[in-house]
Amino acid sequence: MPRAFHTATLLPDGRVLIAGGASAPADPASAELYYPATNTFGPTGSMTTGRTSHLAVTLADGRVFLIGRDISSGGTSDSAEFYQP
16 A cells, blocks of 8 residues: 555565555555565454654564654654564
C-alpha cells in the first residue's frame, strides 16, 4: 500500500518491516512485511500507536524498537513500542 513518512527496517531473517506512515489508504498504525526474495508484501500486526516520521531500530535480539511521533496527538510523542518478528 502506498506510504510516505514510514520506516523500512531490515529484520535478521531478510524480511523488511514497513511500519506507519501517511498517505491514503495507509493507516498510520498499520504495518506489513516485505519479502525481497519474492518481491511480495504480507500482513503483520498493527502498531499500538499511529506513527509518521518516527524512528525504528533493529535490536540485537531481533525485535524492532519504534519511537516517535504519534499523529493522533498532532505532534511529537514520547511513546515507544517493540515489534517482535
